[in-house]
Amino acid sequence: MTNLKPTSEPSVADSAELLAETSAESGRPVRSGWRMLLPTMTPWLAIGLGLIVAITLFGVIGPYLVGDPRAIRDMGLTGPSADFWLGTTQTGQDVLAQLAHATRGSLQIGVIVGLLATALSAFFGIYGAYRGRAVDEVFSLFTNVFLVIPGLPLVIVISGFVPAESRGLWTIAVVLAVTSWAGSARVLRAQTLSVRNRDYVAASQVSGERPWRVIIVEILPNLLPVIASQFVFAVIAAILGEAGLSFIGLGASNSSTLGTMLFYAQNGFALSLGAWWWFIPPGLIIALFGTGLSLVNFSIDEIINPKLKNLRLHRKRARRAARLERELAQAARRGGPAATASKESAR
């Protein structure tokens, strides 16, 4: 999970112009208004959305369909079977039932932390950059300091000091959010700086709009794709962070997440007993959900950085040209009139 943040710093600035250009070439009208904020449907986006929807449904509906995850049976550590699709734990608990409940727990904390962290980063990134001068200096110093202090060790130390009985879901969520907002704040600051100096923002300031209105109505819509992408990153980071914390036994007390499942699997010697059905599914769900979110983020990246989109369109055009060329060559071998016909149909 290195480099969760994209290292390139694209700007939203010149996207409209380039979009118009590319769509003019492809012969379709420019997508208007808010539609430009939505990503184009690509196979990767479809796979990503599919993964997210499937896992979310599993976490939301799954717990109602499976049995009691805590019920203990006299059949410890049996492999997958018709009755228990993912086998049982050491104490005979149904792994599938645990997985459904744990997925719900992890998604819950992911969304809570994602929202908190995005709100924090929006405040420090956008508000600081909008006010400029001293406020910006102080805010960005604060952001950079938080960025270089390693997050997880800090979280571990904080969780270590909080007694287990007062370590609830919200405590963990707040701690994770406080240690993870800095990266997005820096990205948002860079974007806000580029938007804030546009003429239309100056115009709205001159016409007497209040600062909060300028930020929310004039600047925020331009930053939506960036914020969405940062939110997605925040959710991945939160789910991973919580899983790590729970895995070492420092998660929220009496919560059930994918991390706690792995904690029990590790402490139940699932590894040395070869109970792969116990420790592989929880990690796989985290990995697949994270992949789904990253794939969606690729599509959001294309909105933020049109160069990436142009690359894809360029490739598409190149493939179409190659196909046309092949068809033409085939038609030419078959004779004159067919060639023009296939050319027409290809259009």
Place this chain on the structure above:
Amino acid sequence: MSYFLRKIGFYAVALWAALTLNFAIPRLLPGNPVDILLAKLQQRGGTVSPETREAYALLLGGDSSEPLWVQYVDYLKNLLRGDLGVSVSYYPAPVSEVIGQSLPWTVILVGLATIIAAVLGVGLGAFVGWKPGTWLDSLIPATTLLAAVPYFWLALLLTYLLARVLGWFPLQGGYDVVLTPGWNAEFILSAITYGFLPALTIVLASIGGWLLGMRNMMVSTLSEDYILTAEAKGLSPRKILRSYASRNAVLPSVAGFAISLGFVVSGSVITEQVFSYPGIGGRLLGAVSNNDYALMQGLFLFITLAVLGANLVVDLLYGLIDPRTRARS
């Protein structure tokens, strides 16, 4: 020159912030760490003199007889002298000694693994970005899967496959326990065998980020005018790739090294736990589960110090490689 001064100034502020956080956390949070710590100390056969109590109170709070700022100044003074208190779980060893023993393990493991991951990732990323549109591009989504995998789960998976099923590597530990640590061939060989799986975990989990960042920068760089000029001059593609495109595209990756180091250290803390590796991460978690608050704080300070130091070095180097950063500030 002002660039370097600014950077050093920033890291001084960051260091101060970390020290202050360390001071504030135990005082702001519920619980009474000093009492728990002293109870543990007595269990271990340590004598609790008023001086010991005062020293711990300075470190962890709970002593209300003095105003907060006096405590703060005394705390900083103690740190300057290198006095981090006495570890409870390794009684009577002082915290600094415990850290000193475990530090080399983590520094070598994380350091080597990060450098390998960075070099491989940046190299592959440059190659993938150089030829966009080929089958290599379909590798990109696969790397996102690797990047989304939890470190410790990857560690579990690798241990299961390579150590338990195939039996190629030892399950856990940092070296063969029958050997005594020292600079001899046998011991180093054993340390390498034991360190291979943790290192592989870190490399696999962090390579995706490097690859992706480099590839995206390559794509942007290739559309620059000077690349076109270089092609028009008739330079060989290899020379353009090496001296023109890669050199410029790698800059954000170098700058990103700092941020990613924090992630890697975080990830390796838990990875060490999976492998029972004798490094900083394992000690930190041991300290947490034993309520060894002094060791916990000392380790946190050391980890932060190491990450800040590495960042400072990278930032200063960056100023040398890329003159534009110096000009801008």
